[in-house]
Amino acid sequence: MALEDLYREVILDHYRNPRNRGRLERPDASASGVNPLCGDELAIELALRDGVVSDVAIESQGCSISQSSASMMTEAIKGKSIEEIKALVSKFRKMMSLDEGEDAGFDPERPGAVLGDIEALQGVRQYPVRIKCAALAWNTMLEALQETA
Amino acid sequence: MNDLSHLKADFPVLENGVHFLDSASSSQKPIPVLEAMDRFARGSYANVHRGAYKLSVAATEAYEGARRRVAEFVGADDDREIVFTRGATTAINTVAFGWGLENLEEGDRILATEMEHHANLVPWQMVARRTGAVLDHVPITDECRLDMDAFEKKMGPDVKMVAVTGMSNVLGTIPDIAAISRIAHRHGARVLVDAAQRVPHLPVDVTEMGADFVAFSSHKMLGPTGIGVLWGRMEALEEMEPFEGGGEMISDVTLHTATWAGIPHRFEAGTPPIIEAVGLHAAIDYLDSIGMEKVFDHDKALTAIALERLGDVPGLAIQGPKDLEDRGGVISMDMKGIHAHDVATILDEEGVAVRAGHHCAKPLMRRLGVTATARASFYVYNTEADVDALVSGLRRAGELFGVR
CATH class of the missing domain: 3.40.640.10 (Type I PLP-dependent aspartate aminotransferase-like (Major domain))
Known part of the structure; x- marks a missing residue:
């Protein structure tokens, strides 16, 4: 597998210019996570309105995979209901081979159709030690959502 | 440099050509060590x-x-x-x-x-x-x-x-x-x-x-x-x-x-x-049988070559002494705009094994103002070719991430 498949331009763009950085004024839920193996750290804050994530902010440091995954995730969940987000998480986890299932989370015939930019992360599957990097933001976000349940 | 290149053949793991630069984590084992244990366990x-x-x-x-x-x-x-x-x-x-x-x-x-x-x-x-x-x-x-x-x-x-x-x-x-x-x-x-x-x-x-x-x-x-x-x-x-x-x-x-x-x-x-x-x-x-003086001299010689050649890699900073005085063959590197894990993944694709992370020394990393470094470390089986592979791998990382 070529390194260019792992470090796609969209990943490097989100790494260099992460979206939704910082903190929220009045978060309804928050959580922080670390990847003790490599030291990636991430704190997420969510604002919720009528069961919909109306805003999200992340403070984090780590590698391009963890940072770009977090950045793309913030764009993907903003404006989505908790149910929609859970479905997204399930697709993401299957794409990363974290969960087994028929629903691969993306359709190789139609790139970008199901998960959008996030599908750029599928190259990470070839690098098992890096899957945890990609999953950190998603796991931390789920933890924050559980707080509201 | 003392030529120890003949030793590489004693280390079966290195046969596949990997440029193994993580001996500070754990070293490879030469055939005489494996055979001694095998002989003892069998006999x-x-x-x-x-x-x-x-x-x-x-x-x-x-x-x-x-x-x-x-x-x-x-x-x-x-x-x-x-x-x-x-x-x-x-x-x-x-x-x-x-x-x-x-x-x-x-x-x-x-x-x-x-x-x-x-x-x-x-x-x-x-x-x-x-x-x-x-x-x-x-x-x-x-x-x-x-x-x-x-x-x-x-x-x-x-x-x-x-x-x-x-x-x-x-x-x-x-x-x-x-x-x-x-x-x-x-x-x-x-x-x-x-x-x-x-x-x-x-x-x-x-x-x-x-x-x-x-x-x-x-x-x-x-x-x-x-x-x-x-x-x-x-x-x-x-x-x-x-x-x-x-x-x-x-x-x-x-x-x-x-x-x-x-x-x-x-x-x-x-x-x-x-x-x-x-x-x-x-x-x-x-x-x-090599002699510990020679072992240390070999580490130092490779470190000298590495410090010199790494100095030309764009965006690369070395965390640690820049000279050879009271210094061993461990080099921690920090590349501008590229996280150490990405550096290590790219090096791995180039056949170079280095350690990336905090190296079980988080207070030191905080003192240095970094969260992670990529670390290369040398031992008796390493050669100048390993250093060259490291340097060219780091250049490749810089190109992929657009570091200038």
């Missing part, structure tokens, strides 16, 4: 110190023979000063708990340094909490050397233990243990050296170093995992209680009491790593 294995039958006598002789060999290798006065442990970490814990709980109390200070591996930090935190002693730290200078002026200022009669690395696993810095020991002893403190990076790479004479305890691991010096060494000056070992109880470490046991075996066996509870001791013996023979 004369039994438990030790169970003496009634010939196999056990032979195994005991091999195990105690390894102890004598280690003693000779590090210049110990007495074989009994060599305690076999599970590794350097267990050796340090043996002292932290076995010596610390007996000899530390509220108001005492333990003095470590800012560049300790977690193995020489966390046990002291645990023992400080239990005894009420305070854990203090000697800073490093901006040149990544131990600040000896600060050390002298921090010393005092309340300092009972100085815990210091023999060589930093992140920076490659080699502190002057003889000077540290002299100053510490003037104040009545004991000195423990975490020599996990030192004994594999430098000639070590424990009596010359002057410390009271020296801990190291077999797996970083071409030997197997699962065995390490605690050398202790006899009078210091006598101040220690066993950290673990069990078989092999007793003299007599009743239902409620036990008396200890002699030193060192009282510190070796349970069945020891017997096959591993044979492997460590063979690893020492292998290193001695």
Whole structure:
């Protein structure tokens, strides 16, 4: 597998210019996570309105995979209901081979159709030690959502 | 440079051409070590110190023979000063708990340094909490050397233990243990050296170093995992209680009491790593056949080449001493705009194995102002070609991420 498949331009763009950085004024839920193996750290804050994530902010440091995954995730969940987000998480986890299932989370015939930019992360599957990097933001976000349940 | 390139053929793992630059984590094993363990396990294995039958006598002789060999290798006065442990970490814990709980109390200070591996930090935190002693730290200078002026200022009669690395696993810095020991002893403190990076790479004479305890691991010096060494000056070992109880470490046991075996066996509870001791013996023979002076010269020669060629890589900064004085073959690198894990993944694709992360030294990383570095470390089987592969891999990483 070529390194260019792992470090796609969209990943490097989100790494260099992460979206939704910082903190929220009045978060309804928050959580922080670390990847003790490599030291990636991430704190997420969510604002919720009528069961919909109306805003999200992340403070984090780590590698391009963890940072770009977090950045793309913030764009993907903003404006989505908790149910929609859970479905997204399930697709993401299957794409990363974290969960087994028929629903691969993306359709190789139609790139970008199901998960959008996030599908750029599928190259990470070839690098098992890096899957945890990609999953950190998603796991931390789920933890924050559980707080509201 | 001493040409050691013929040694590479002794290391089966390297046959696939990997540029292995992570010996500071764990070293590869040469065929003579693998064969010695295999021969022993097939031909004369039994438990030790169970003496009634010939196999056990032979195994005991091999195990105690390894102890004598280690003693000779590090210049110990007495074989009994060599305690076999599970590794350097267990050796340090043996002292932290076995010596610390007996000899530390509220108001005492333990003095470590800012560049300790977690193995020489966390046990002291645990023992400080239990005894009420305070854990203090000697800073490093901006040149990544131990600040000896600060050390002298921090010393005092309340300092009972100085815990210091023999060589930093992140920076490659080699502190002057003889000077540290002299100053510490003037104040009545004991000195423990975490020599996990030192004994594999430098000639070590424990009596010359002057410390009271020296801990190291077999797996970083071409030997197997699962065995390490605690050398202790006899009078210091006598101040220690066993950290673990069990078989092999007793003299007599009743239902409620036990008396200890002699030193060192009282510190070796349970069945020891017997096959591993044979492997460590063979690893020492292998290193001695090269000569430890040559081993260190080889590391230094590769480090010199690497420091020079890495200087031309765009965006690359080296965390650690930039010259070769009192420095070993460990180079921590920080690349502008690329996280260390990405650097390591890209290098891996180029066939270069380096370690990325905090290297079990998070307080040091904070002091350096970085969260992670990519670390290359050299050993006897490395060659200039490995350095070149590292340099070209780093250039490739820079290109992929658009570093200029």
